Amino acid sequence: MELCIIPESPKLEVEERALQWSAVVSVTGVRSRISLPAVGRVLSARFPELDGCYTTHRFWPDDFLVIFDSRGVRDAVLTTGSIDGRGFPLRFSAWNRFRQAVGRTASYRVHLEIEGMPPHTWSSSTAAALLGPACAVERLGTNTVNREDMGRLSVYVWTSDPCLIPRGKRLQIPEAPVVEDDEEDDLLVPPEMLIPSEVNLLEYDVLIHLLRVEDTTASTDRPSSDEWPCLTMVTVVTMVT
Template identity: 30%
Template sequence: MDDLTARPLLDSVVISATSEIKRRRERFSARSLVAWQVGAHGNKVELSTFADDVRSALNVRRADIQFTKFHPEDFFITCSNQSDRDAILRQPRLATASGRDESLHGIPARFRYHARLCLEGIPMHARTDEAAAKIIGRKCSIHYVEEYSRRGNYNRTFDLWIWTDEPRAIPRGGPFSLTSADEEGLSMDILLPDLEPHRNPPPSEPKEG
């Protein structure tokens, strides 16, 4: 087994904002808010207790609102529509709540280098944005894939443009492995009543590739 004590303490990762990420950002910005408890024992309040209190105080149906634990605040609330979320924020009884702000615990970053990469040796059926993102490494973000590469009109290389602040971190080459297919998971955009924790059994054997 690998020595887990050798894991890096900190690392940075850059990813592209995909259409799914953009949809979720817009959805959470319009319908979600964060809330927290006041006092020394605020973080010990049960999620079900907080949810029942908010539904009762604001007269919101169970099917129209979802509550989850959240860090570093205490609770993350998602409404089925923006009007319910706005009504909650106007309630004086819920003073310890605010609209979701993705920059609250983030650090602004700027990527200075825009580079074109031509990737060789990728099988035709594996020429996807996901595969390219793995190959170029954690310090890069895909800007776009050249249209002729996306359409398969030119197959010698898979050509794309990236943003990065560390061009020296782009690998020169390496092995490329494709694992056996996994069962497809559920869509991330599902209705509120179905957003419950789903526990899958751990794999019993190593992944083959």
């Protein structure tokens, strides 16, 4: 299964806060498919005073997710543990981001230089798109940030496997569509609503150079070329903590 790292972001934090008073609902016992309205009716019958204080949603790998508007409302439901839905008992438990997750560690800090990027695309987000889902961008290099060196973009990333970092990419950037202005046409469609017949792209060949790999694990053994064949010509430093 392919690895994919998504970066931390304010939007991610906002979405998590929106779910902080949620509860996962599991239907126990043998039963047919339960509808969303049926879950709502069970909650309403048991807690009529809470009507309008929650929304219900289908959820995987459990059955449903109930989003409450406050901690007090959620806790009132959680204290019941389970509710009999007339043949389909509903079991409630608190949701958090650790549910379904397995803890992992990205142990390799890698210094890279990216060659071939046009200067107007230099950013952490473009670097992340080029380097692929197996990398988490830490920061751009100092010479890149201050624009002292505009030849190669310097970037530091974290990964659990340096061999998953690509050695090159073809960077394609869509061109803005050309809109013909016809002043006599009273039925002009706004540009944002137009569906183009094709998308023109500018393509750049990009090379990715691994300069240095820092192994932050406690082991003092450096990776061998047999274990990490992709690092044969790269400086590998073991960081003992």
